[in-house]
Amino acid sequence: MTNGQTLGYALAAGGIMGALFGYVFSSQQVFTGIYQLGHYFPLAFAAIAASIAVSGFLNARLVGRLGMRVISHGALVGALGVAAITFLAAKFQLLPLPLFMALSASMMFAFGLTFANFTALAMEPQGHNAGTASSVYGTITTLVGIGAGTVIGQAFDGTLVPFATGFLLCTVAALALVIVTEKGRLFRPHHRPQA
Numbered sequence: 001m002t003n004g005q006t007l008g009y010a011l012a013a014g015g016i017m018g019a020l021f022g023y024v025f026s027s028q029q030v031f032t033g034i035y036q037l038g039h040y041f042p043l044a045f046a047a048i049a050a051s052i053a054v055s056g057f058l059n060a061r062l063v064g065r066l067g068m069r070v071i072s073h074g075a076l077v078g079a080l081g082v083a084a085i086t087f088l089a090a091k092f093q094l095l096p097l098p099l100f101m102a103l104s105a106s107m108m109f110a111f112g113l114t115f116a117n118f119t120a121l122a123m124e125p126q127g128h129n130a131g132t133a134s135s136v137y138g139t140i141t142t143l144v145g146i147g148a149g150t151v152i153g154q155a156f157d158g159t160l161v162p163f164a165t166g167f168l169l170c171t172v173a174a175l176a177l178v179i180v181t182e183k184g185r186l187f188r189p190h191h192r193p194q195a
Helices: 004-034 038-066 068-091 097-154 161-181
Strands: none
Touching: 004 038, 004 068, 004 097, 004 161, 038 068, 038 097, 068 097, 068 161, 097 161
8 A cells, every 4th residue: 555556556446446346336237228229238348348358359469569557658648649539429419330339449459458557557556466466456456446336337427428428537537646656657668678
């Protein structure tokens, strides 16, 4: 709790988890209530969720070359751009199902790259007490994520605006925490990447 890198990345990961839980808690209402998908809802949900698996495979191939910070910071900035587009499109009611699915899949892809690396970055300085630190990290990310996700899910009003607003706010909060944690030095590998 007293290590700035561990706490900062744990809170930032909690923000990412909040957006993810917000998606999970809102998805049935969105897909069945707004888009009227009915029994096709699980297929749409799975199609978007698959992007997280793809990002995991991609991360495993790139992290040795690019480094955790470059990948996670880039993905977080990308997620912020997608969240901003989603928010504006929702505000002006310009989110047909194909666009919503493409933006949601892009967001989940970015979150997959971000969360995995945030976990590693939070644990990086905790080699001497990794077990306890991992438990505290899991507690922080889960509590922050469930809290934010519940607020997003409960705010559903029959439109995509609360959903998109929650995504945007969680992503902005995560980026702000990373900027503070890294003292403004985004995208800089602190260790030399592997060749």
